[in-house]
Amino acid sequence: MNFKLLLKEKIKKSLKDNFGLETDLIPITYPEVKEFGDYATTVALANSKILKKSPKEIAEKIASDLSKEKIFSKIDIAGPGYINFYLSDKILEEGIKLSISNENYGKNDLLKDKNIILEYVSANPTGPLHIGHGRWAAIGDSIANLLSLCGAKVHREFYINDAGNQINLLRESVEAAKNGKPIPENGYHGSYIEEVAKMDGDPVQNLLEMQKKTLAKFRVNFDNYFSELTLHSNGEVKKTIEFLKKSGHCYELDGALWFKTTEFGDDKDRVLIKSDGEYTYFAVDIAYHKNKIERGFNTIINILGADHHGYVGRITAAIKIFAKEMNKEIESKILIGQLVSLFRNGEPVRMSKRTGEMITLEEVIDEIGSDASRYFLVMRKADTPLDFDIELAKKQTEENPVFYVQYAHARISGVLRNIHNKQIVTDSIIDSPEARDIAIRIIRYPEICLDAAINMEPHRITQYLEDLSAAFHRFYNQHRIITEDENTTSRRLSIILAVKNILKNGLKIIGVEAPEKM
RNA sequence: GCGCCUGUAGCUCAGCUGGAUAGAGCAACAGCCUUCUAAGCUGUGGGCCACAGGUUCGACUCCUGUCAGGCGCACCA
Secondary structure, eight states: OOHHHHHHHHHHHHHHHHHOOOOSOOOEEOOSSGGGOSEEEOHHHHHHHHHTSOHHHHHHHHHHHHTTSTTEEEEEEETTTEEEEEEOHHHHHHHHHHHHHOTTTTOOOTTTTOEEEEEOOOOOTTSOOBHHHHHHHHHHHHHHHHHHHTTOEEEEEEEEOOSSHHHHHHHHHHHHHHTTOOOOTTSOOOTHHHHHHHSSSOHHHHHHHHHHHHHHHTTOOOSEEEEHHHHHHTTHHHHHHHHHHHTTOEEEETTEEEEOGGGGTOSSOEEEEOTTSOBOHHHHHHHHHHHHHHTTOSEEEEEEEGGGGGGHHHHHHHHHHHHHHTTOOOEEEEEEEOOEEEEETTEEOOOOTTTSOOOBHHHHHHHHOHHHHHHHHHSSOTTSOEEEEHHHHHHGGGGOHHHHHHHHHHHHHHHHHHOSOOOOOOTTOOOSHHHHHHHHHHHHHHHHHHHHHHHTOTHHHHHHHHHHHHHHHHHHHHSOSSOSOHHHHHHHHHHHHHHHHHHHHHHHHTTOOOOSOO
8 A cells, every 4th residue: 555645636636626637647655744633735835836825725615525434533634834744543553454464565567557568787897897887786786676576577588799899809918918918908807807818618607607697696687688699690780770871860970970869869960880880889889779679668767877867868769769769669768877886995996807806796796795795785876976985884784774664674683583472463553652653664665666766876775774774773772572461561562573574575686685583 | 169967964865857954874973782684763063055137026046258177069979
């Protein structure tokens, strides 16, 4: 049950019935002060001008309509026209009951019409993954989990750039290393080149396998690894360009073939075929995106590093053009994640693939663990640059948010081991402010999941989990769970079971373990 | 020069798409373990939300400009 949405619907209806106003802009907030209720809306203030009525008058109508709903114990009109809603204890108790019995609490089907292809990481198979790839891996995986939690069909894809100059350079570098010759000036110089040179088989495949191994260790799994080479070998690049030529989106200039992306918002037209007859990387990439559309996806999401943000305009334009020419409704979204700078004891660590000094993602995982790495990479909004200090992440171990949340889960598990009678009682469980605080957070969990999914912001989940954990730790310090009175024990048991279930669920979204013991 | 992102407590960051008294965590200080995990809890101090204008009943949030930092501006991939 999503009370935020329910409330929105009810208010929407009330506005329509009373004032004939149709609007979807109904802001619902979680008040920071509990004297302002569990939910609040400023809808009366926001619409007073349009309706030419005082905010109070509007608020009173809405409050009077909604007071018929038995989910609220109280509705206040406060200040200039805020409406504050208080959920009844009964509803809170039902929420707790549901969150215990339902394994998939938080799940909904609001995005069920979306058939999404989510592309992320897509590292060049020319070296090991680094911490930046780790950020996209962690964020991408969490976003995919969130979207499918909301009913979307999500296909996770990794695009392998296994064609082009950088691959030739890689092969030359490995070949040189094999024969004990100096590596070409503009080749790859990392120490991993020596390693790959010792392996049998194709260096590109070997490097790809190394990347896959790292991702597996990171618990990031893709549905498909899509090879760029296949686009060349089955002629899709050529077909794509023919398609664009035929539909009139191309022109020739200075011996090159240009694509009129400016018609759809790009700031510059782009070259598809260079004057030497070779395809550009972009030409191949749009063939790939055409392929995505042909596979039937109606939503295309890409996660890119900030160093590629210049790419956004042209690729969005290309998708728009294809959608138009192919007569399809395609929603596309390119998420730009800011870069990660790796530090050790406050000293920056070079990450260049060519220096050989870089620290790989694998090394970071080995050093601080998958859980802490994933949590740290996901806990910040993607559009802020991230300074990741390895020593700090390790040193902080005791005051780390990830351990704080995991500890709450382990603590509950510990208590559960000591309870012999696992009888649950969900009546009258809201018997203290601490219990109510937990209950209201549990009620909000599905709402948080939906908001995090729609905005593609998994950091909202970590934020929420820390808040819920704090509420639990407060409860735990204030109230003994195992008591002489069986009924009291059963009631408190239901609360901690609910918390445990949600912690486990929430951690799963961001790919972090929920330990039984610590 | 142009474009994108960022600027909030000493530090690292939230701030729910314009609302009520701007919140956490670290760090600092003062308390809480004979009972379920103290990796926890309670309290105190700490703010010109980069700066200057503007829109609004109301701005950390929207607009304009300035300053500072990051990243881009290829017939490279």
